[in-house]
Amino acid sequence: xxxxxxxxxxxxxxxxxxxxxxxxxxxxxxxxxxxxxxxxxxxxxxxxxxxxxxxxxxxxxxxxxxxxxxxxxxxxxxxxxxxxxxxxxxxxxxxxxxxxxxxxxxxxxxxxxxxxxxxxxxxxxxxxxxxxxxxxxxxxxxxxxxxxxxxxxxxxxxxxxxxxxxxxxxxxxxxxxxxxxxxxxxxxxxxxxxxxxxxxxxxxxxxxxxxxxxx
Amino acid sequence: xxxxxxxxxxxxxxxxxxxxxxxxxxxxxxxxxxxxxxxxxxxxxxxxxxxxxxxxxxxxxxxxxxxxxxxxxxxxxxxxxxxxxxxxxxxxxxxxxxxxxxxxxxxxxxxxxxxxxxxxxxxxxxxxxxxxxxxxxxxxxxxxxxxxxxxxxxxxxxxxxxxxxxxxxxxxxxxxxxxxxxxxxxxxxxxxxxxxxxxxxxxxxxxxxxxxxxx
DNA sequence: ACCTGAACACCGTTCAAGT
DNA sequence: ACCTGAACACCGTTCAAGT
Numbered sequence: 001x002x003x004x005x006x007x008x009x010x011x012x013x014x015x016x017x018x019x020x021x022x023x024x025x026x027x028x029x030x031x032x033x034x035x036x037x038x039x040x041x042x043x044x045x046x047x048x049x050x051x052x053x054x055x056x057x058x059x060x061x062x063x064x065x066x067x068x069x070x071x072x073x074x075x076x077x078x079x080x081x082x083x084x085x086x087x088x089x090x091x092x093x094x095x096x097x098x099x100x101x102x103x104x105x106x107x108x109x110x111x112x113x114x115x116x117x118x119x120x121x122x123x124x125x126x127x128x129x130x131x132x133x134x135x136x137x138x139x140x141x142x143x144x145x146x147x148x149x150x151x152x153x154x155x156x157x158x159x160x161x162x163x164x165x166x167x168x169x170x171x172x173x174x175x176x177x178x179x180x181x182x183x184x185x186x187x188x189x190x191x192x193x194x195x196x197x198x199x200x201x202x203x204x205x206x207x208x209x210x211x212x213x214x215x
Numbered sequence: 216x217x218x219x220x221x222x223x224x225x226x227x228x229x230x231x232x233x234x235x236x237x238x239x240x241x242x243x244x245x246x247x248x249x250x251x252x253x254x255x256x257x258x259x260x261x262x263x264x265x266x267x268x269x270x271x272x273x274x275x276x277x278x279x280x281x282x283x284x285x286x287x288x289x290x291x292x293x294x295x296x297x298x299x300x301x302x303x304x305x306x307x308x309x310x311x312x313x314x315x316x317x318x319x320x321x322x323x324x325x326x327x328x329x330x331x332x333x334x335x336x337x338x339x340x341x342x343x344x345x346x347x348x349x350x351x352x353x354x355x356x357x358x359x360x361x362x363x364x365x366x367x368x369x370x371x372x373x374x375x376x377x378x379x380x381x382x383x384x385x386x387x388x389x390x391x392x393x394x395x396x397x398x399x400x401x402x403x404x405x406x407x408x409x410x411x412x413x414x415x416x417x418x419x420x421x422x423x424x425x426x427x428x429x430x
Numbered sequence: 431a432c433c434t435g436a437a438c439a440c441c442g443t444t445c446a447a448g449t
Numbered sequence: 450a451c452c453t454g455a456a457c458a459c460c461g462t463t464c465a466a467g468t
Contacts, residue, residue, distance in 0.1 A: 009432080033461060043434045045462080050432095054461065103322035109371040116385070116393060123395040133398075141408065142361065142415030145368055149360030152367075156324040170331070178331060180338040193356065200357030203422030210421040224451080248442060258453045260443080265451095269442065 010042065012050050016064045019057065020101070027100050033057075062105045063112030065098050070117055080129035081205055087122055088147050088201055095151035102155055106148060119144065130212055139208060146200050154193040225257065227265050231279045234272060235316070242315050248272075277320045278327030280313050285332060295344035296420055302337055303362050303416055310366035317370055321363060334359065345427055354423060361415050369408040 015036070022039055023031050033054055037044040051057045069090055077083055095102045111119075122143060126136040170178060230251070237254055238246050248269055252259040266272045284305055292298055310317045326334075337358060341351040385393060 032459085034459085045435080045464095046433050048462075106367055107318035107322050109374045113388065116388065116396065120393045120396045127395060135414070137407070138411040138414035139418065141365070141368065141411035142418055145364030145411075145415060146357065146361045147364070148367060149362070149364030150356070152321055152363060153356065153360055159324045173328065173331065178335045180342060181331065181335045192352070196353040196356035196360075199350070199353035200360060200419075203354065203357055203419050203426070206422040206425040207418030207420075210425070211418070247440085249440085260445095260454080261452050263443075 066114035099155045281329035298340045314370045
């Protein structure tokens with residue numbers, strides 16, 4: 001439990017890193033400016049000399065993890081479809097890696113530098129595909145919405161430790177209700193959202209192709 | 216500022232209603248068990264005799280607002296495409312009506328009775344369209360993810376009072392960066408997400424049609 | 431320049447007590 | 450049965466003081 005005192009003096013980057021570690025280990029609920037200071041081996045208020053508020057700290061953390069998205073070793077593929085899939089998969093991997101933080105990131109309304117960079121890459125990819133400017137923005141929003149929605153869904157299940165749309169939840173309901181949900185869910189077992197994610201991406205890609213043919 | 220004392224004694228339903236009113240007026244940040252009690256004209260701890268914890272209170276509120284989804288006067292249309300669009304539009308309207316609450320609702324991992332009911336209706340609609348069971352679940356997840364992601368995006372913008380993906384945000388960045396985002400966003404002005412939402416839904420509907428033709 | 435420590439105005443929740 | 454009020458163990462943040 002004892003933490004080594006930091007040889008290096010405090011810096012925003014170090015603080016973001018330590019905060020991230022703590023959230024990954026103990027969860028968001030246990031995370032506070034005070035508990036972070038304890039982990040840093042420092043007075044509760046020392047952090048305020050580097051970061052003005054808890055809100056600013058959170059935004060810094062969000063931007064830090066978004067930095068992982070485009071800083072990966074693998075190069076981006078050439079074709080727009082592959083590029084789109086690659087971006088989506090990286091986003092999903094990022095979200096699952098930081099699943100304790102992600103819901104609050106999504107709920108936050110601040111868009112950081114690195115998130116903007118990722119969005120720009122997405123828009124560029126759709127332009128390459130041949131969409132006109134208006135369509136690019138609208139499809140870009142759709143892709144972003146789909147991917148964001150999926151990771152939220154998936155993380156929500158992850159925390160529940162119940163498979164898919166709440167099978168346990170379902171059992172507490174009247175046996176004759178939710179007939180569709182019941183009959184459809186039972187045959188399926190694992191990797192449900194992974195498969196749905198791929199299906200959803202393909203759905204949008206097919207939709208884009210329909211859109212491209214119309215022009 | 217003075218609140219009338221409740222003639223009716225406390226009940227979970229009354230508490231949910233008052234909590235919802237307070238959140239709509241003052242926002243989630245100002246909302247607390249203590250401020251709620253003040254509004255109810257009651258001791259801070261009185262609420263605990265009806266609802267065991269703040270977490271349970273929030274879940275109750277979430278379920279209350281989901282109840283609005285299927286309790287509307289208009290009947291559901293017949294054709295699966297119209298039904299899907301109707302459900303999506305109702306969900307969006309619900310989310311915007313309760314935009315101060317919705318991000319935390321999305322982040323919450325509990326699925327309530329009324330939310331499950333809405334999901335069941337969605338799955339039934341896709342079955343009617345002619346999808347097989349596996350496809351129904353996967354497409355259902357996709358629709359849910361898309362719609363959820365969109366309202367999150369839209370609410371996030373709403374709170375920013377900056378149009379779309381952060382135009383103000385963009386101005387604080389280096390002028391030569393984010394070239395795609397810059398050139399695409401400038402010609403567009405209002406109702407951006409509304410249009411993107413319709414485009415996204417059409418994208419998925421077209422994708423579903425492609426899927427149906429494959430069988 | 432950087433960190434400390436007391437203090438302020440809050441939280442959610444427990445528990446014994448009142449009616 | 451239903452509500453109260455003091456108390457506990459926390460929060461984020463301000464500010465004057467230390468080195």
